[in-house]
Amino acid sequence: MLSKSAEYALRATIYIALKGSEDNKLGIDEIATAIDSPQYFTAKILQLLTKNNGVVSSVRGPNGGFYLTDAARKLPVRAVLEAVGEDGIITKCVLGLKECSESRPCPMHEQYRYIKAQLRQMFEKTSIQDLANESGKGKIVINNRQIKTK
C-alpha cells in the first residue's frame, strides 16, 4: 500500500504532533522508539519532512529536536505523503498505466475511481492534528508493542 518511508513518516508525524511542542522538542531516538521504526532511517525521513512542505520543524543543539508548528498541525495528511514522494496512491492507475483518466480508462477504472476519490478525501480532509487527536484516544496505537497495562 504505502512504502515504509511513508508509513514511518505518518507515524512519526503523528507522534510528534501528540507529544511534542515548541518548548518540548522530541529527539530522534525517542521518536523512533515510540513508533517502532529504525532510528537512522527515521532520521532521514524527518529530514525530508522538514525540507518539504514544512511538515516538521527542527532545531539542532542541546534541547533541540523535532516539533510541529500550529500551521503544520493544520496541514492535510496528504502533505506528509507528498513530502516523502508517496502520493501516487491517490493519483495513479491501479493497473499501472501511465495515466488514469476518464478518456483513457483501464478496466478497473470505473470501479476504482470511487475508492480513489475516498482515499483522496481521507488524505486531504484529515489534518495532522486530527490524527493526533484520534491517537490520544484510549486504545489507539502507533506502534507494535503490547498496550501498557501498568
Place this chain on the structure above:
Amino acid sequence: MLSKSAEYALRATIYIALKGSEDNKLGIDEIATAIDSPQYFTAKILQLLTKNNGVVSSVRGPNGGFYLTDAARKLPVRAVLEAVGEDGIITKCVLGLKECSESRPCPMHEQYRYIKAQLRQMFEKTSIQDLANESGKGKIVINNRQIKTK
C-alpha cells in the same frame, strides 16, 4: 499502490482472458507487447499465475501458450493478487502496524476501514471475466499506447 508484478499480472490476465482461449493460446511475446510490459519479467509472473491459484493455464511446444479455463475466468481478481503475493492492500494496516484490528486500531483505522472494505469488495466481487468484458468495451485500455485511429 500495487507492485509492478501485480500490475503486470492483472494486465496480462485480462489480456489473456480477452484474446485467448483453449484453442487460441497466446505466446509470451504477444502478451508482453499487448500490455506494454517487459517480456522476460512477464514470463516469470505468468509462471506464478500458472503455479498459484490456477489463474492461468499453459502448454509448451508448438501452438503452445497461455489461456484461461472457464473456471479461471470466474475467479475473483483477488486470486491474481494472491498468486503474486500482493494482497496486502486489502489486509494490512495503512500505517504499517503489524496487525490491523478493531481491538488495536491505528489513528487512521476508523476512516480507512470503510475504504479497505470497498477495496476488498472490488477485488473479491469482480471476476477476471468481468474485467475482460469491461476491457472489450470501446475506450477501455490495458496499455500505454495511442488508441488506434486506423
Place this chain on the structure above:
DNA sequence: TTGAAAAAAGATAAATTAGTCTTTATTTAT
C-alpha cells in the same frame, strides 16, 4: 569560548524488487 548535545549531511551497506539472459524440458508436426 569551549564542550556537549543535538540534527543535517553524506557515504555506505543490505535487502528487495525489477528486469534480462541462458539453458532445459515439453510438445507438436514433419
Place this chain on the structure above:
DNA sequence: ATAAATAAAGACTAATTTATCTTTTTTCAA
C-alpha cells in the same frame, strides 16, 4: 526419430528501497 516451437527453470544483473554508520554543522549552557 527429428526438428522446431514454446513455456519452465535457473542464473544473473540492475535498480530501488530500506537501513546503518560517520562526519559536519548548529546551538546552547557552563
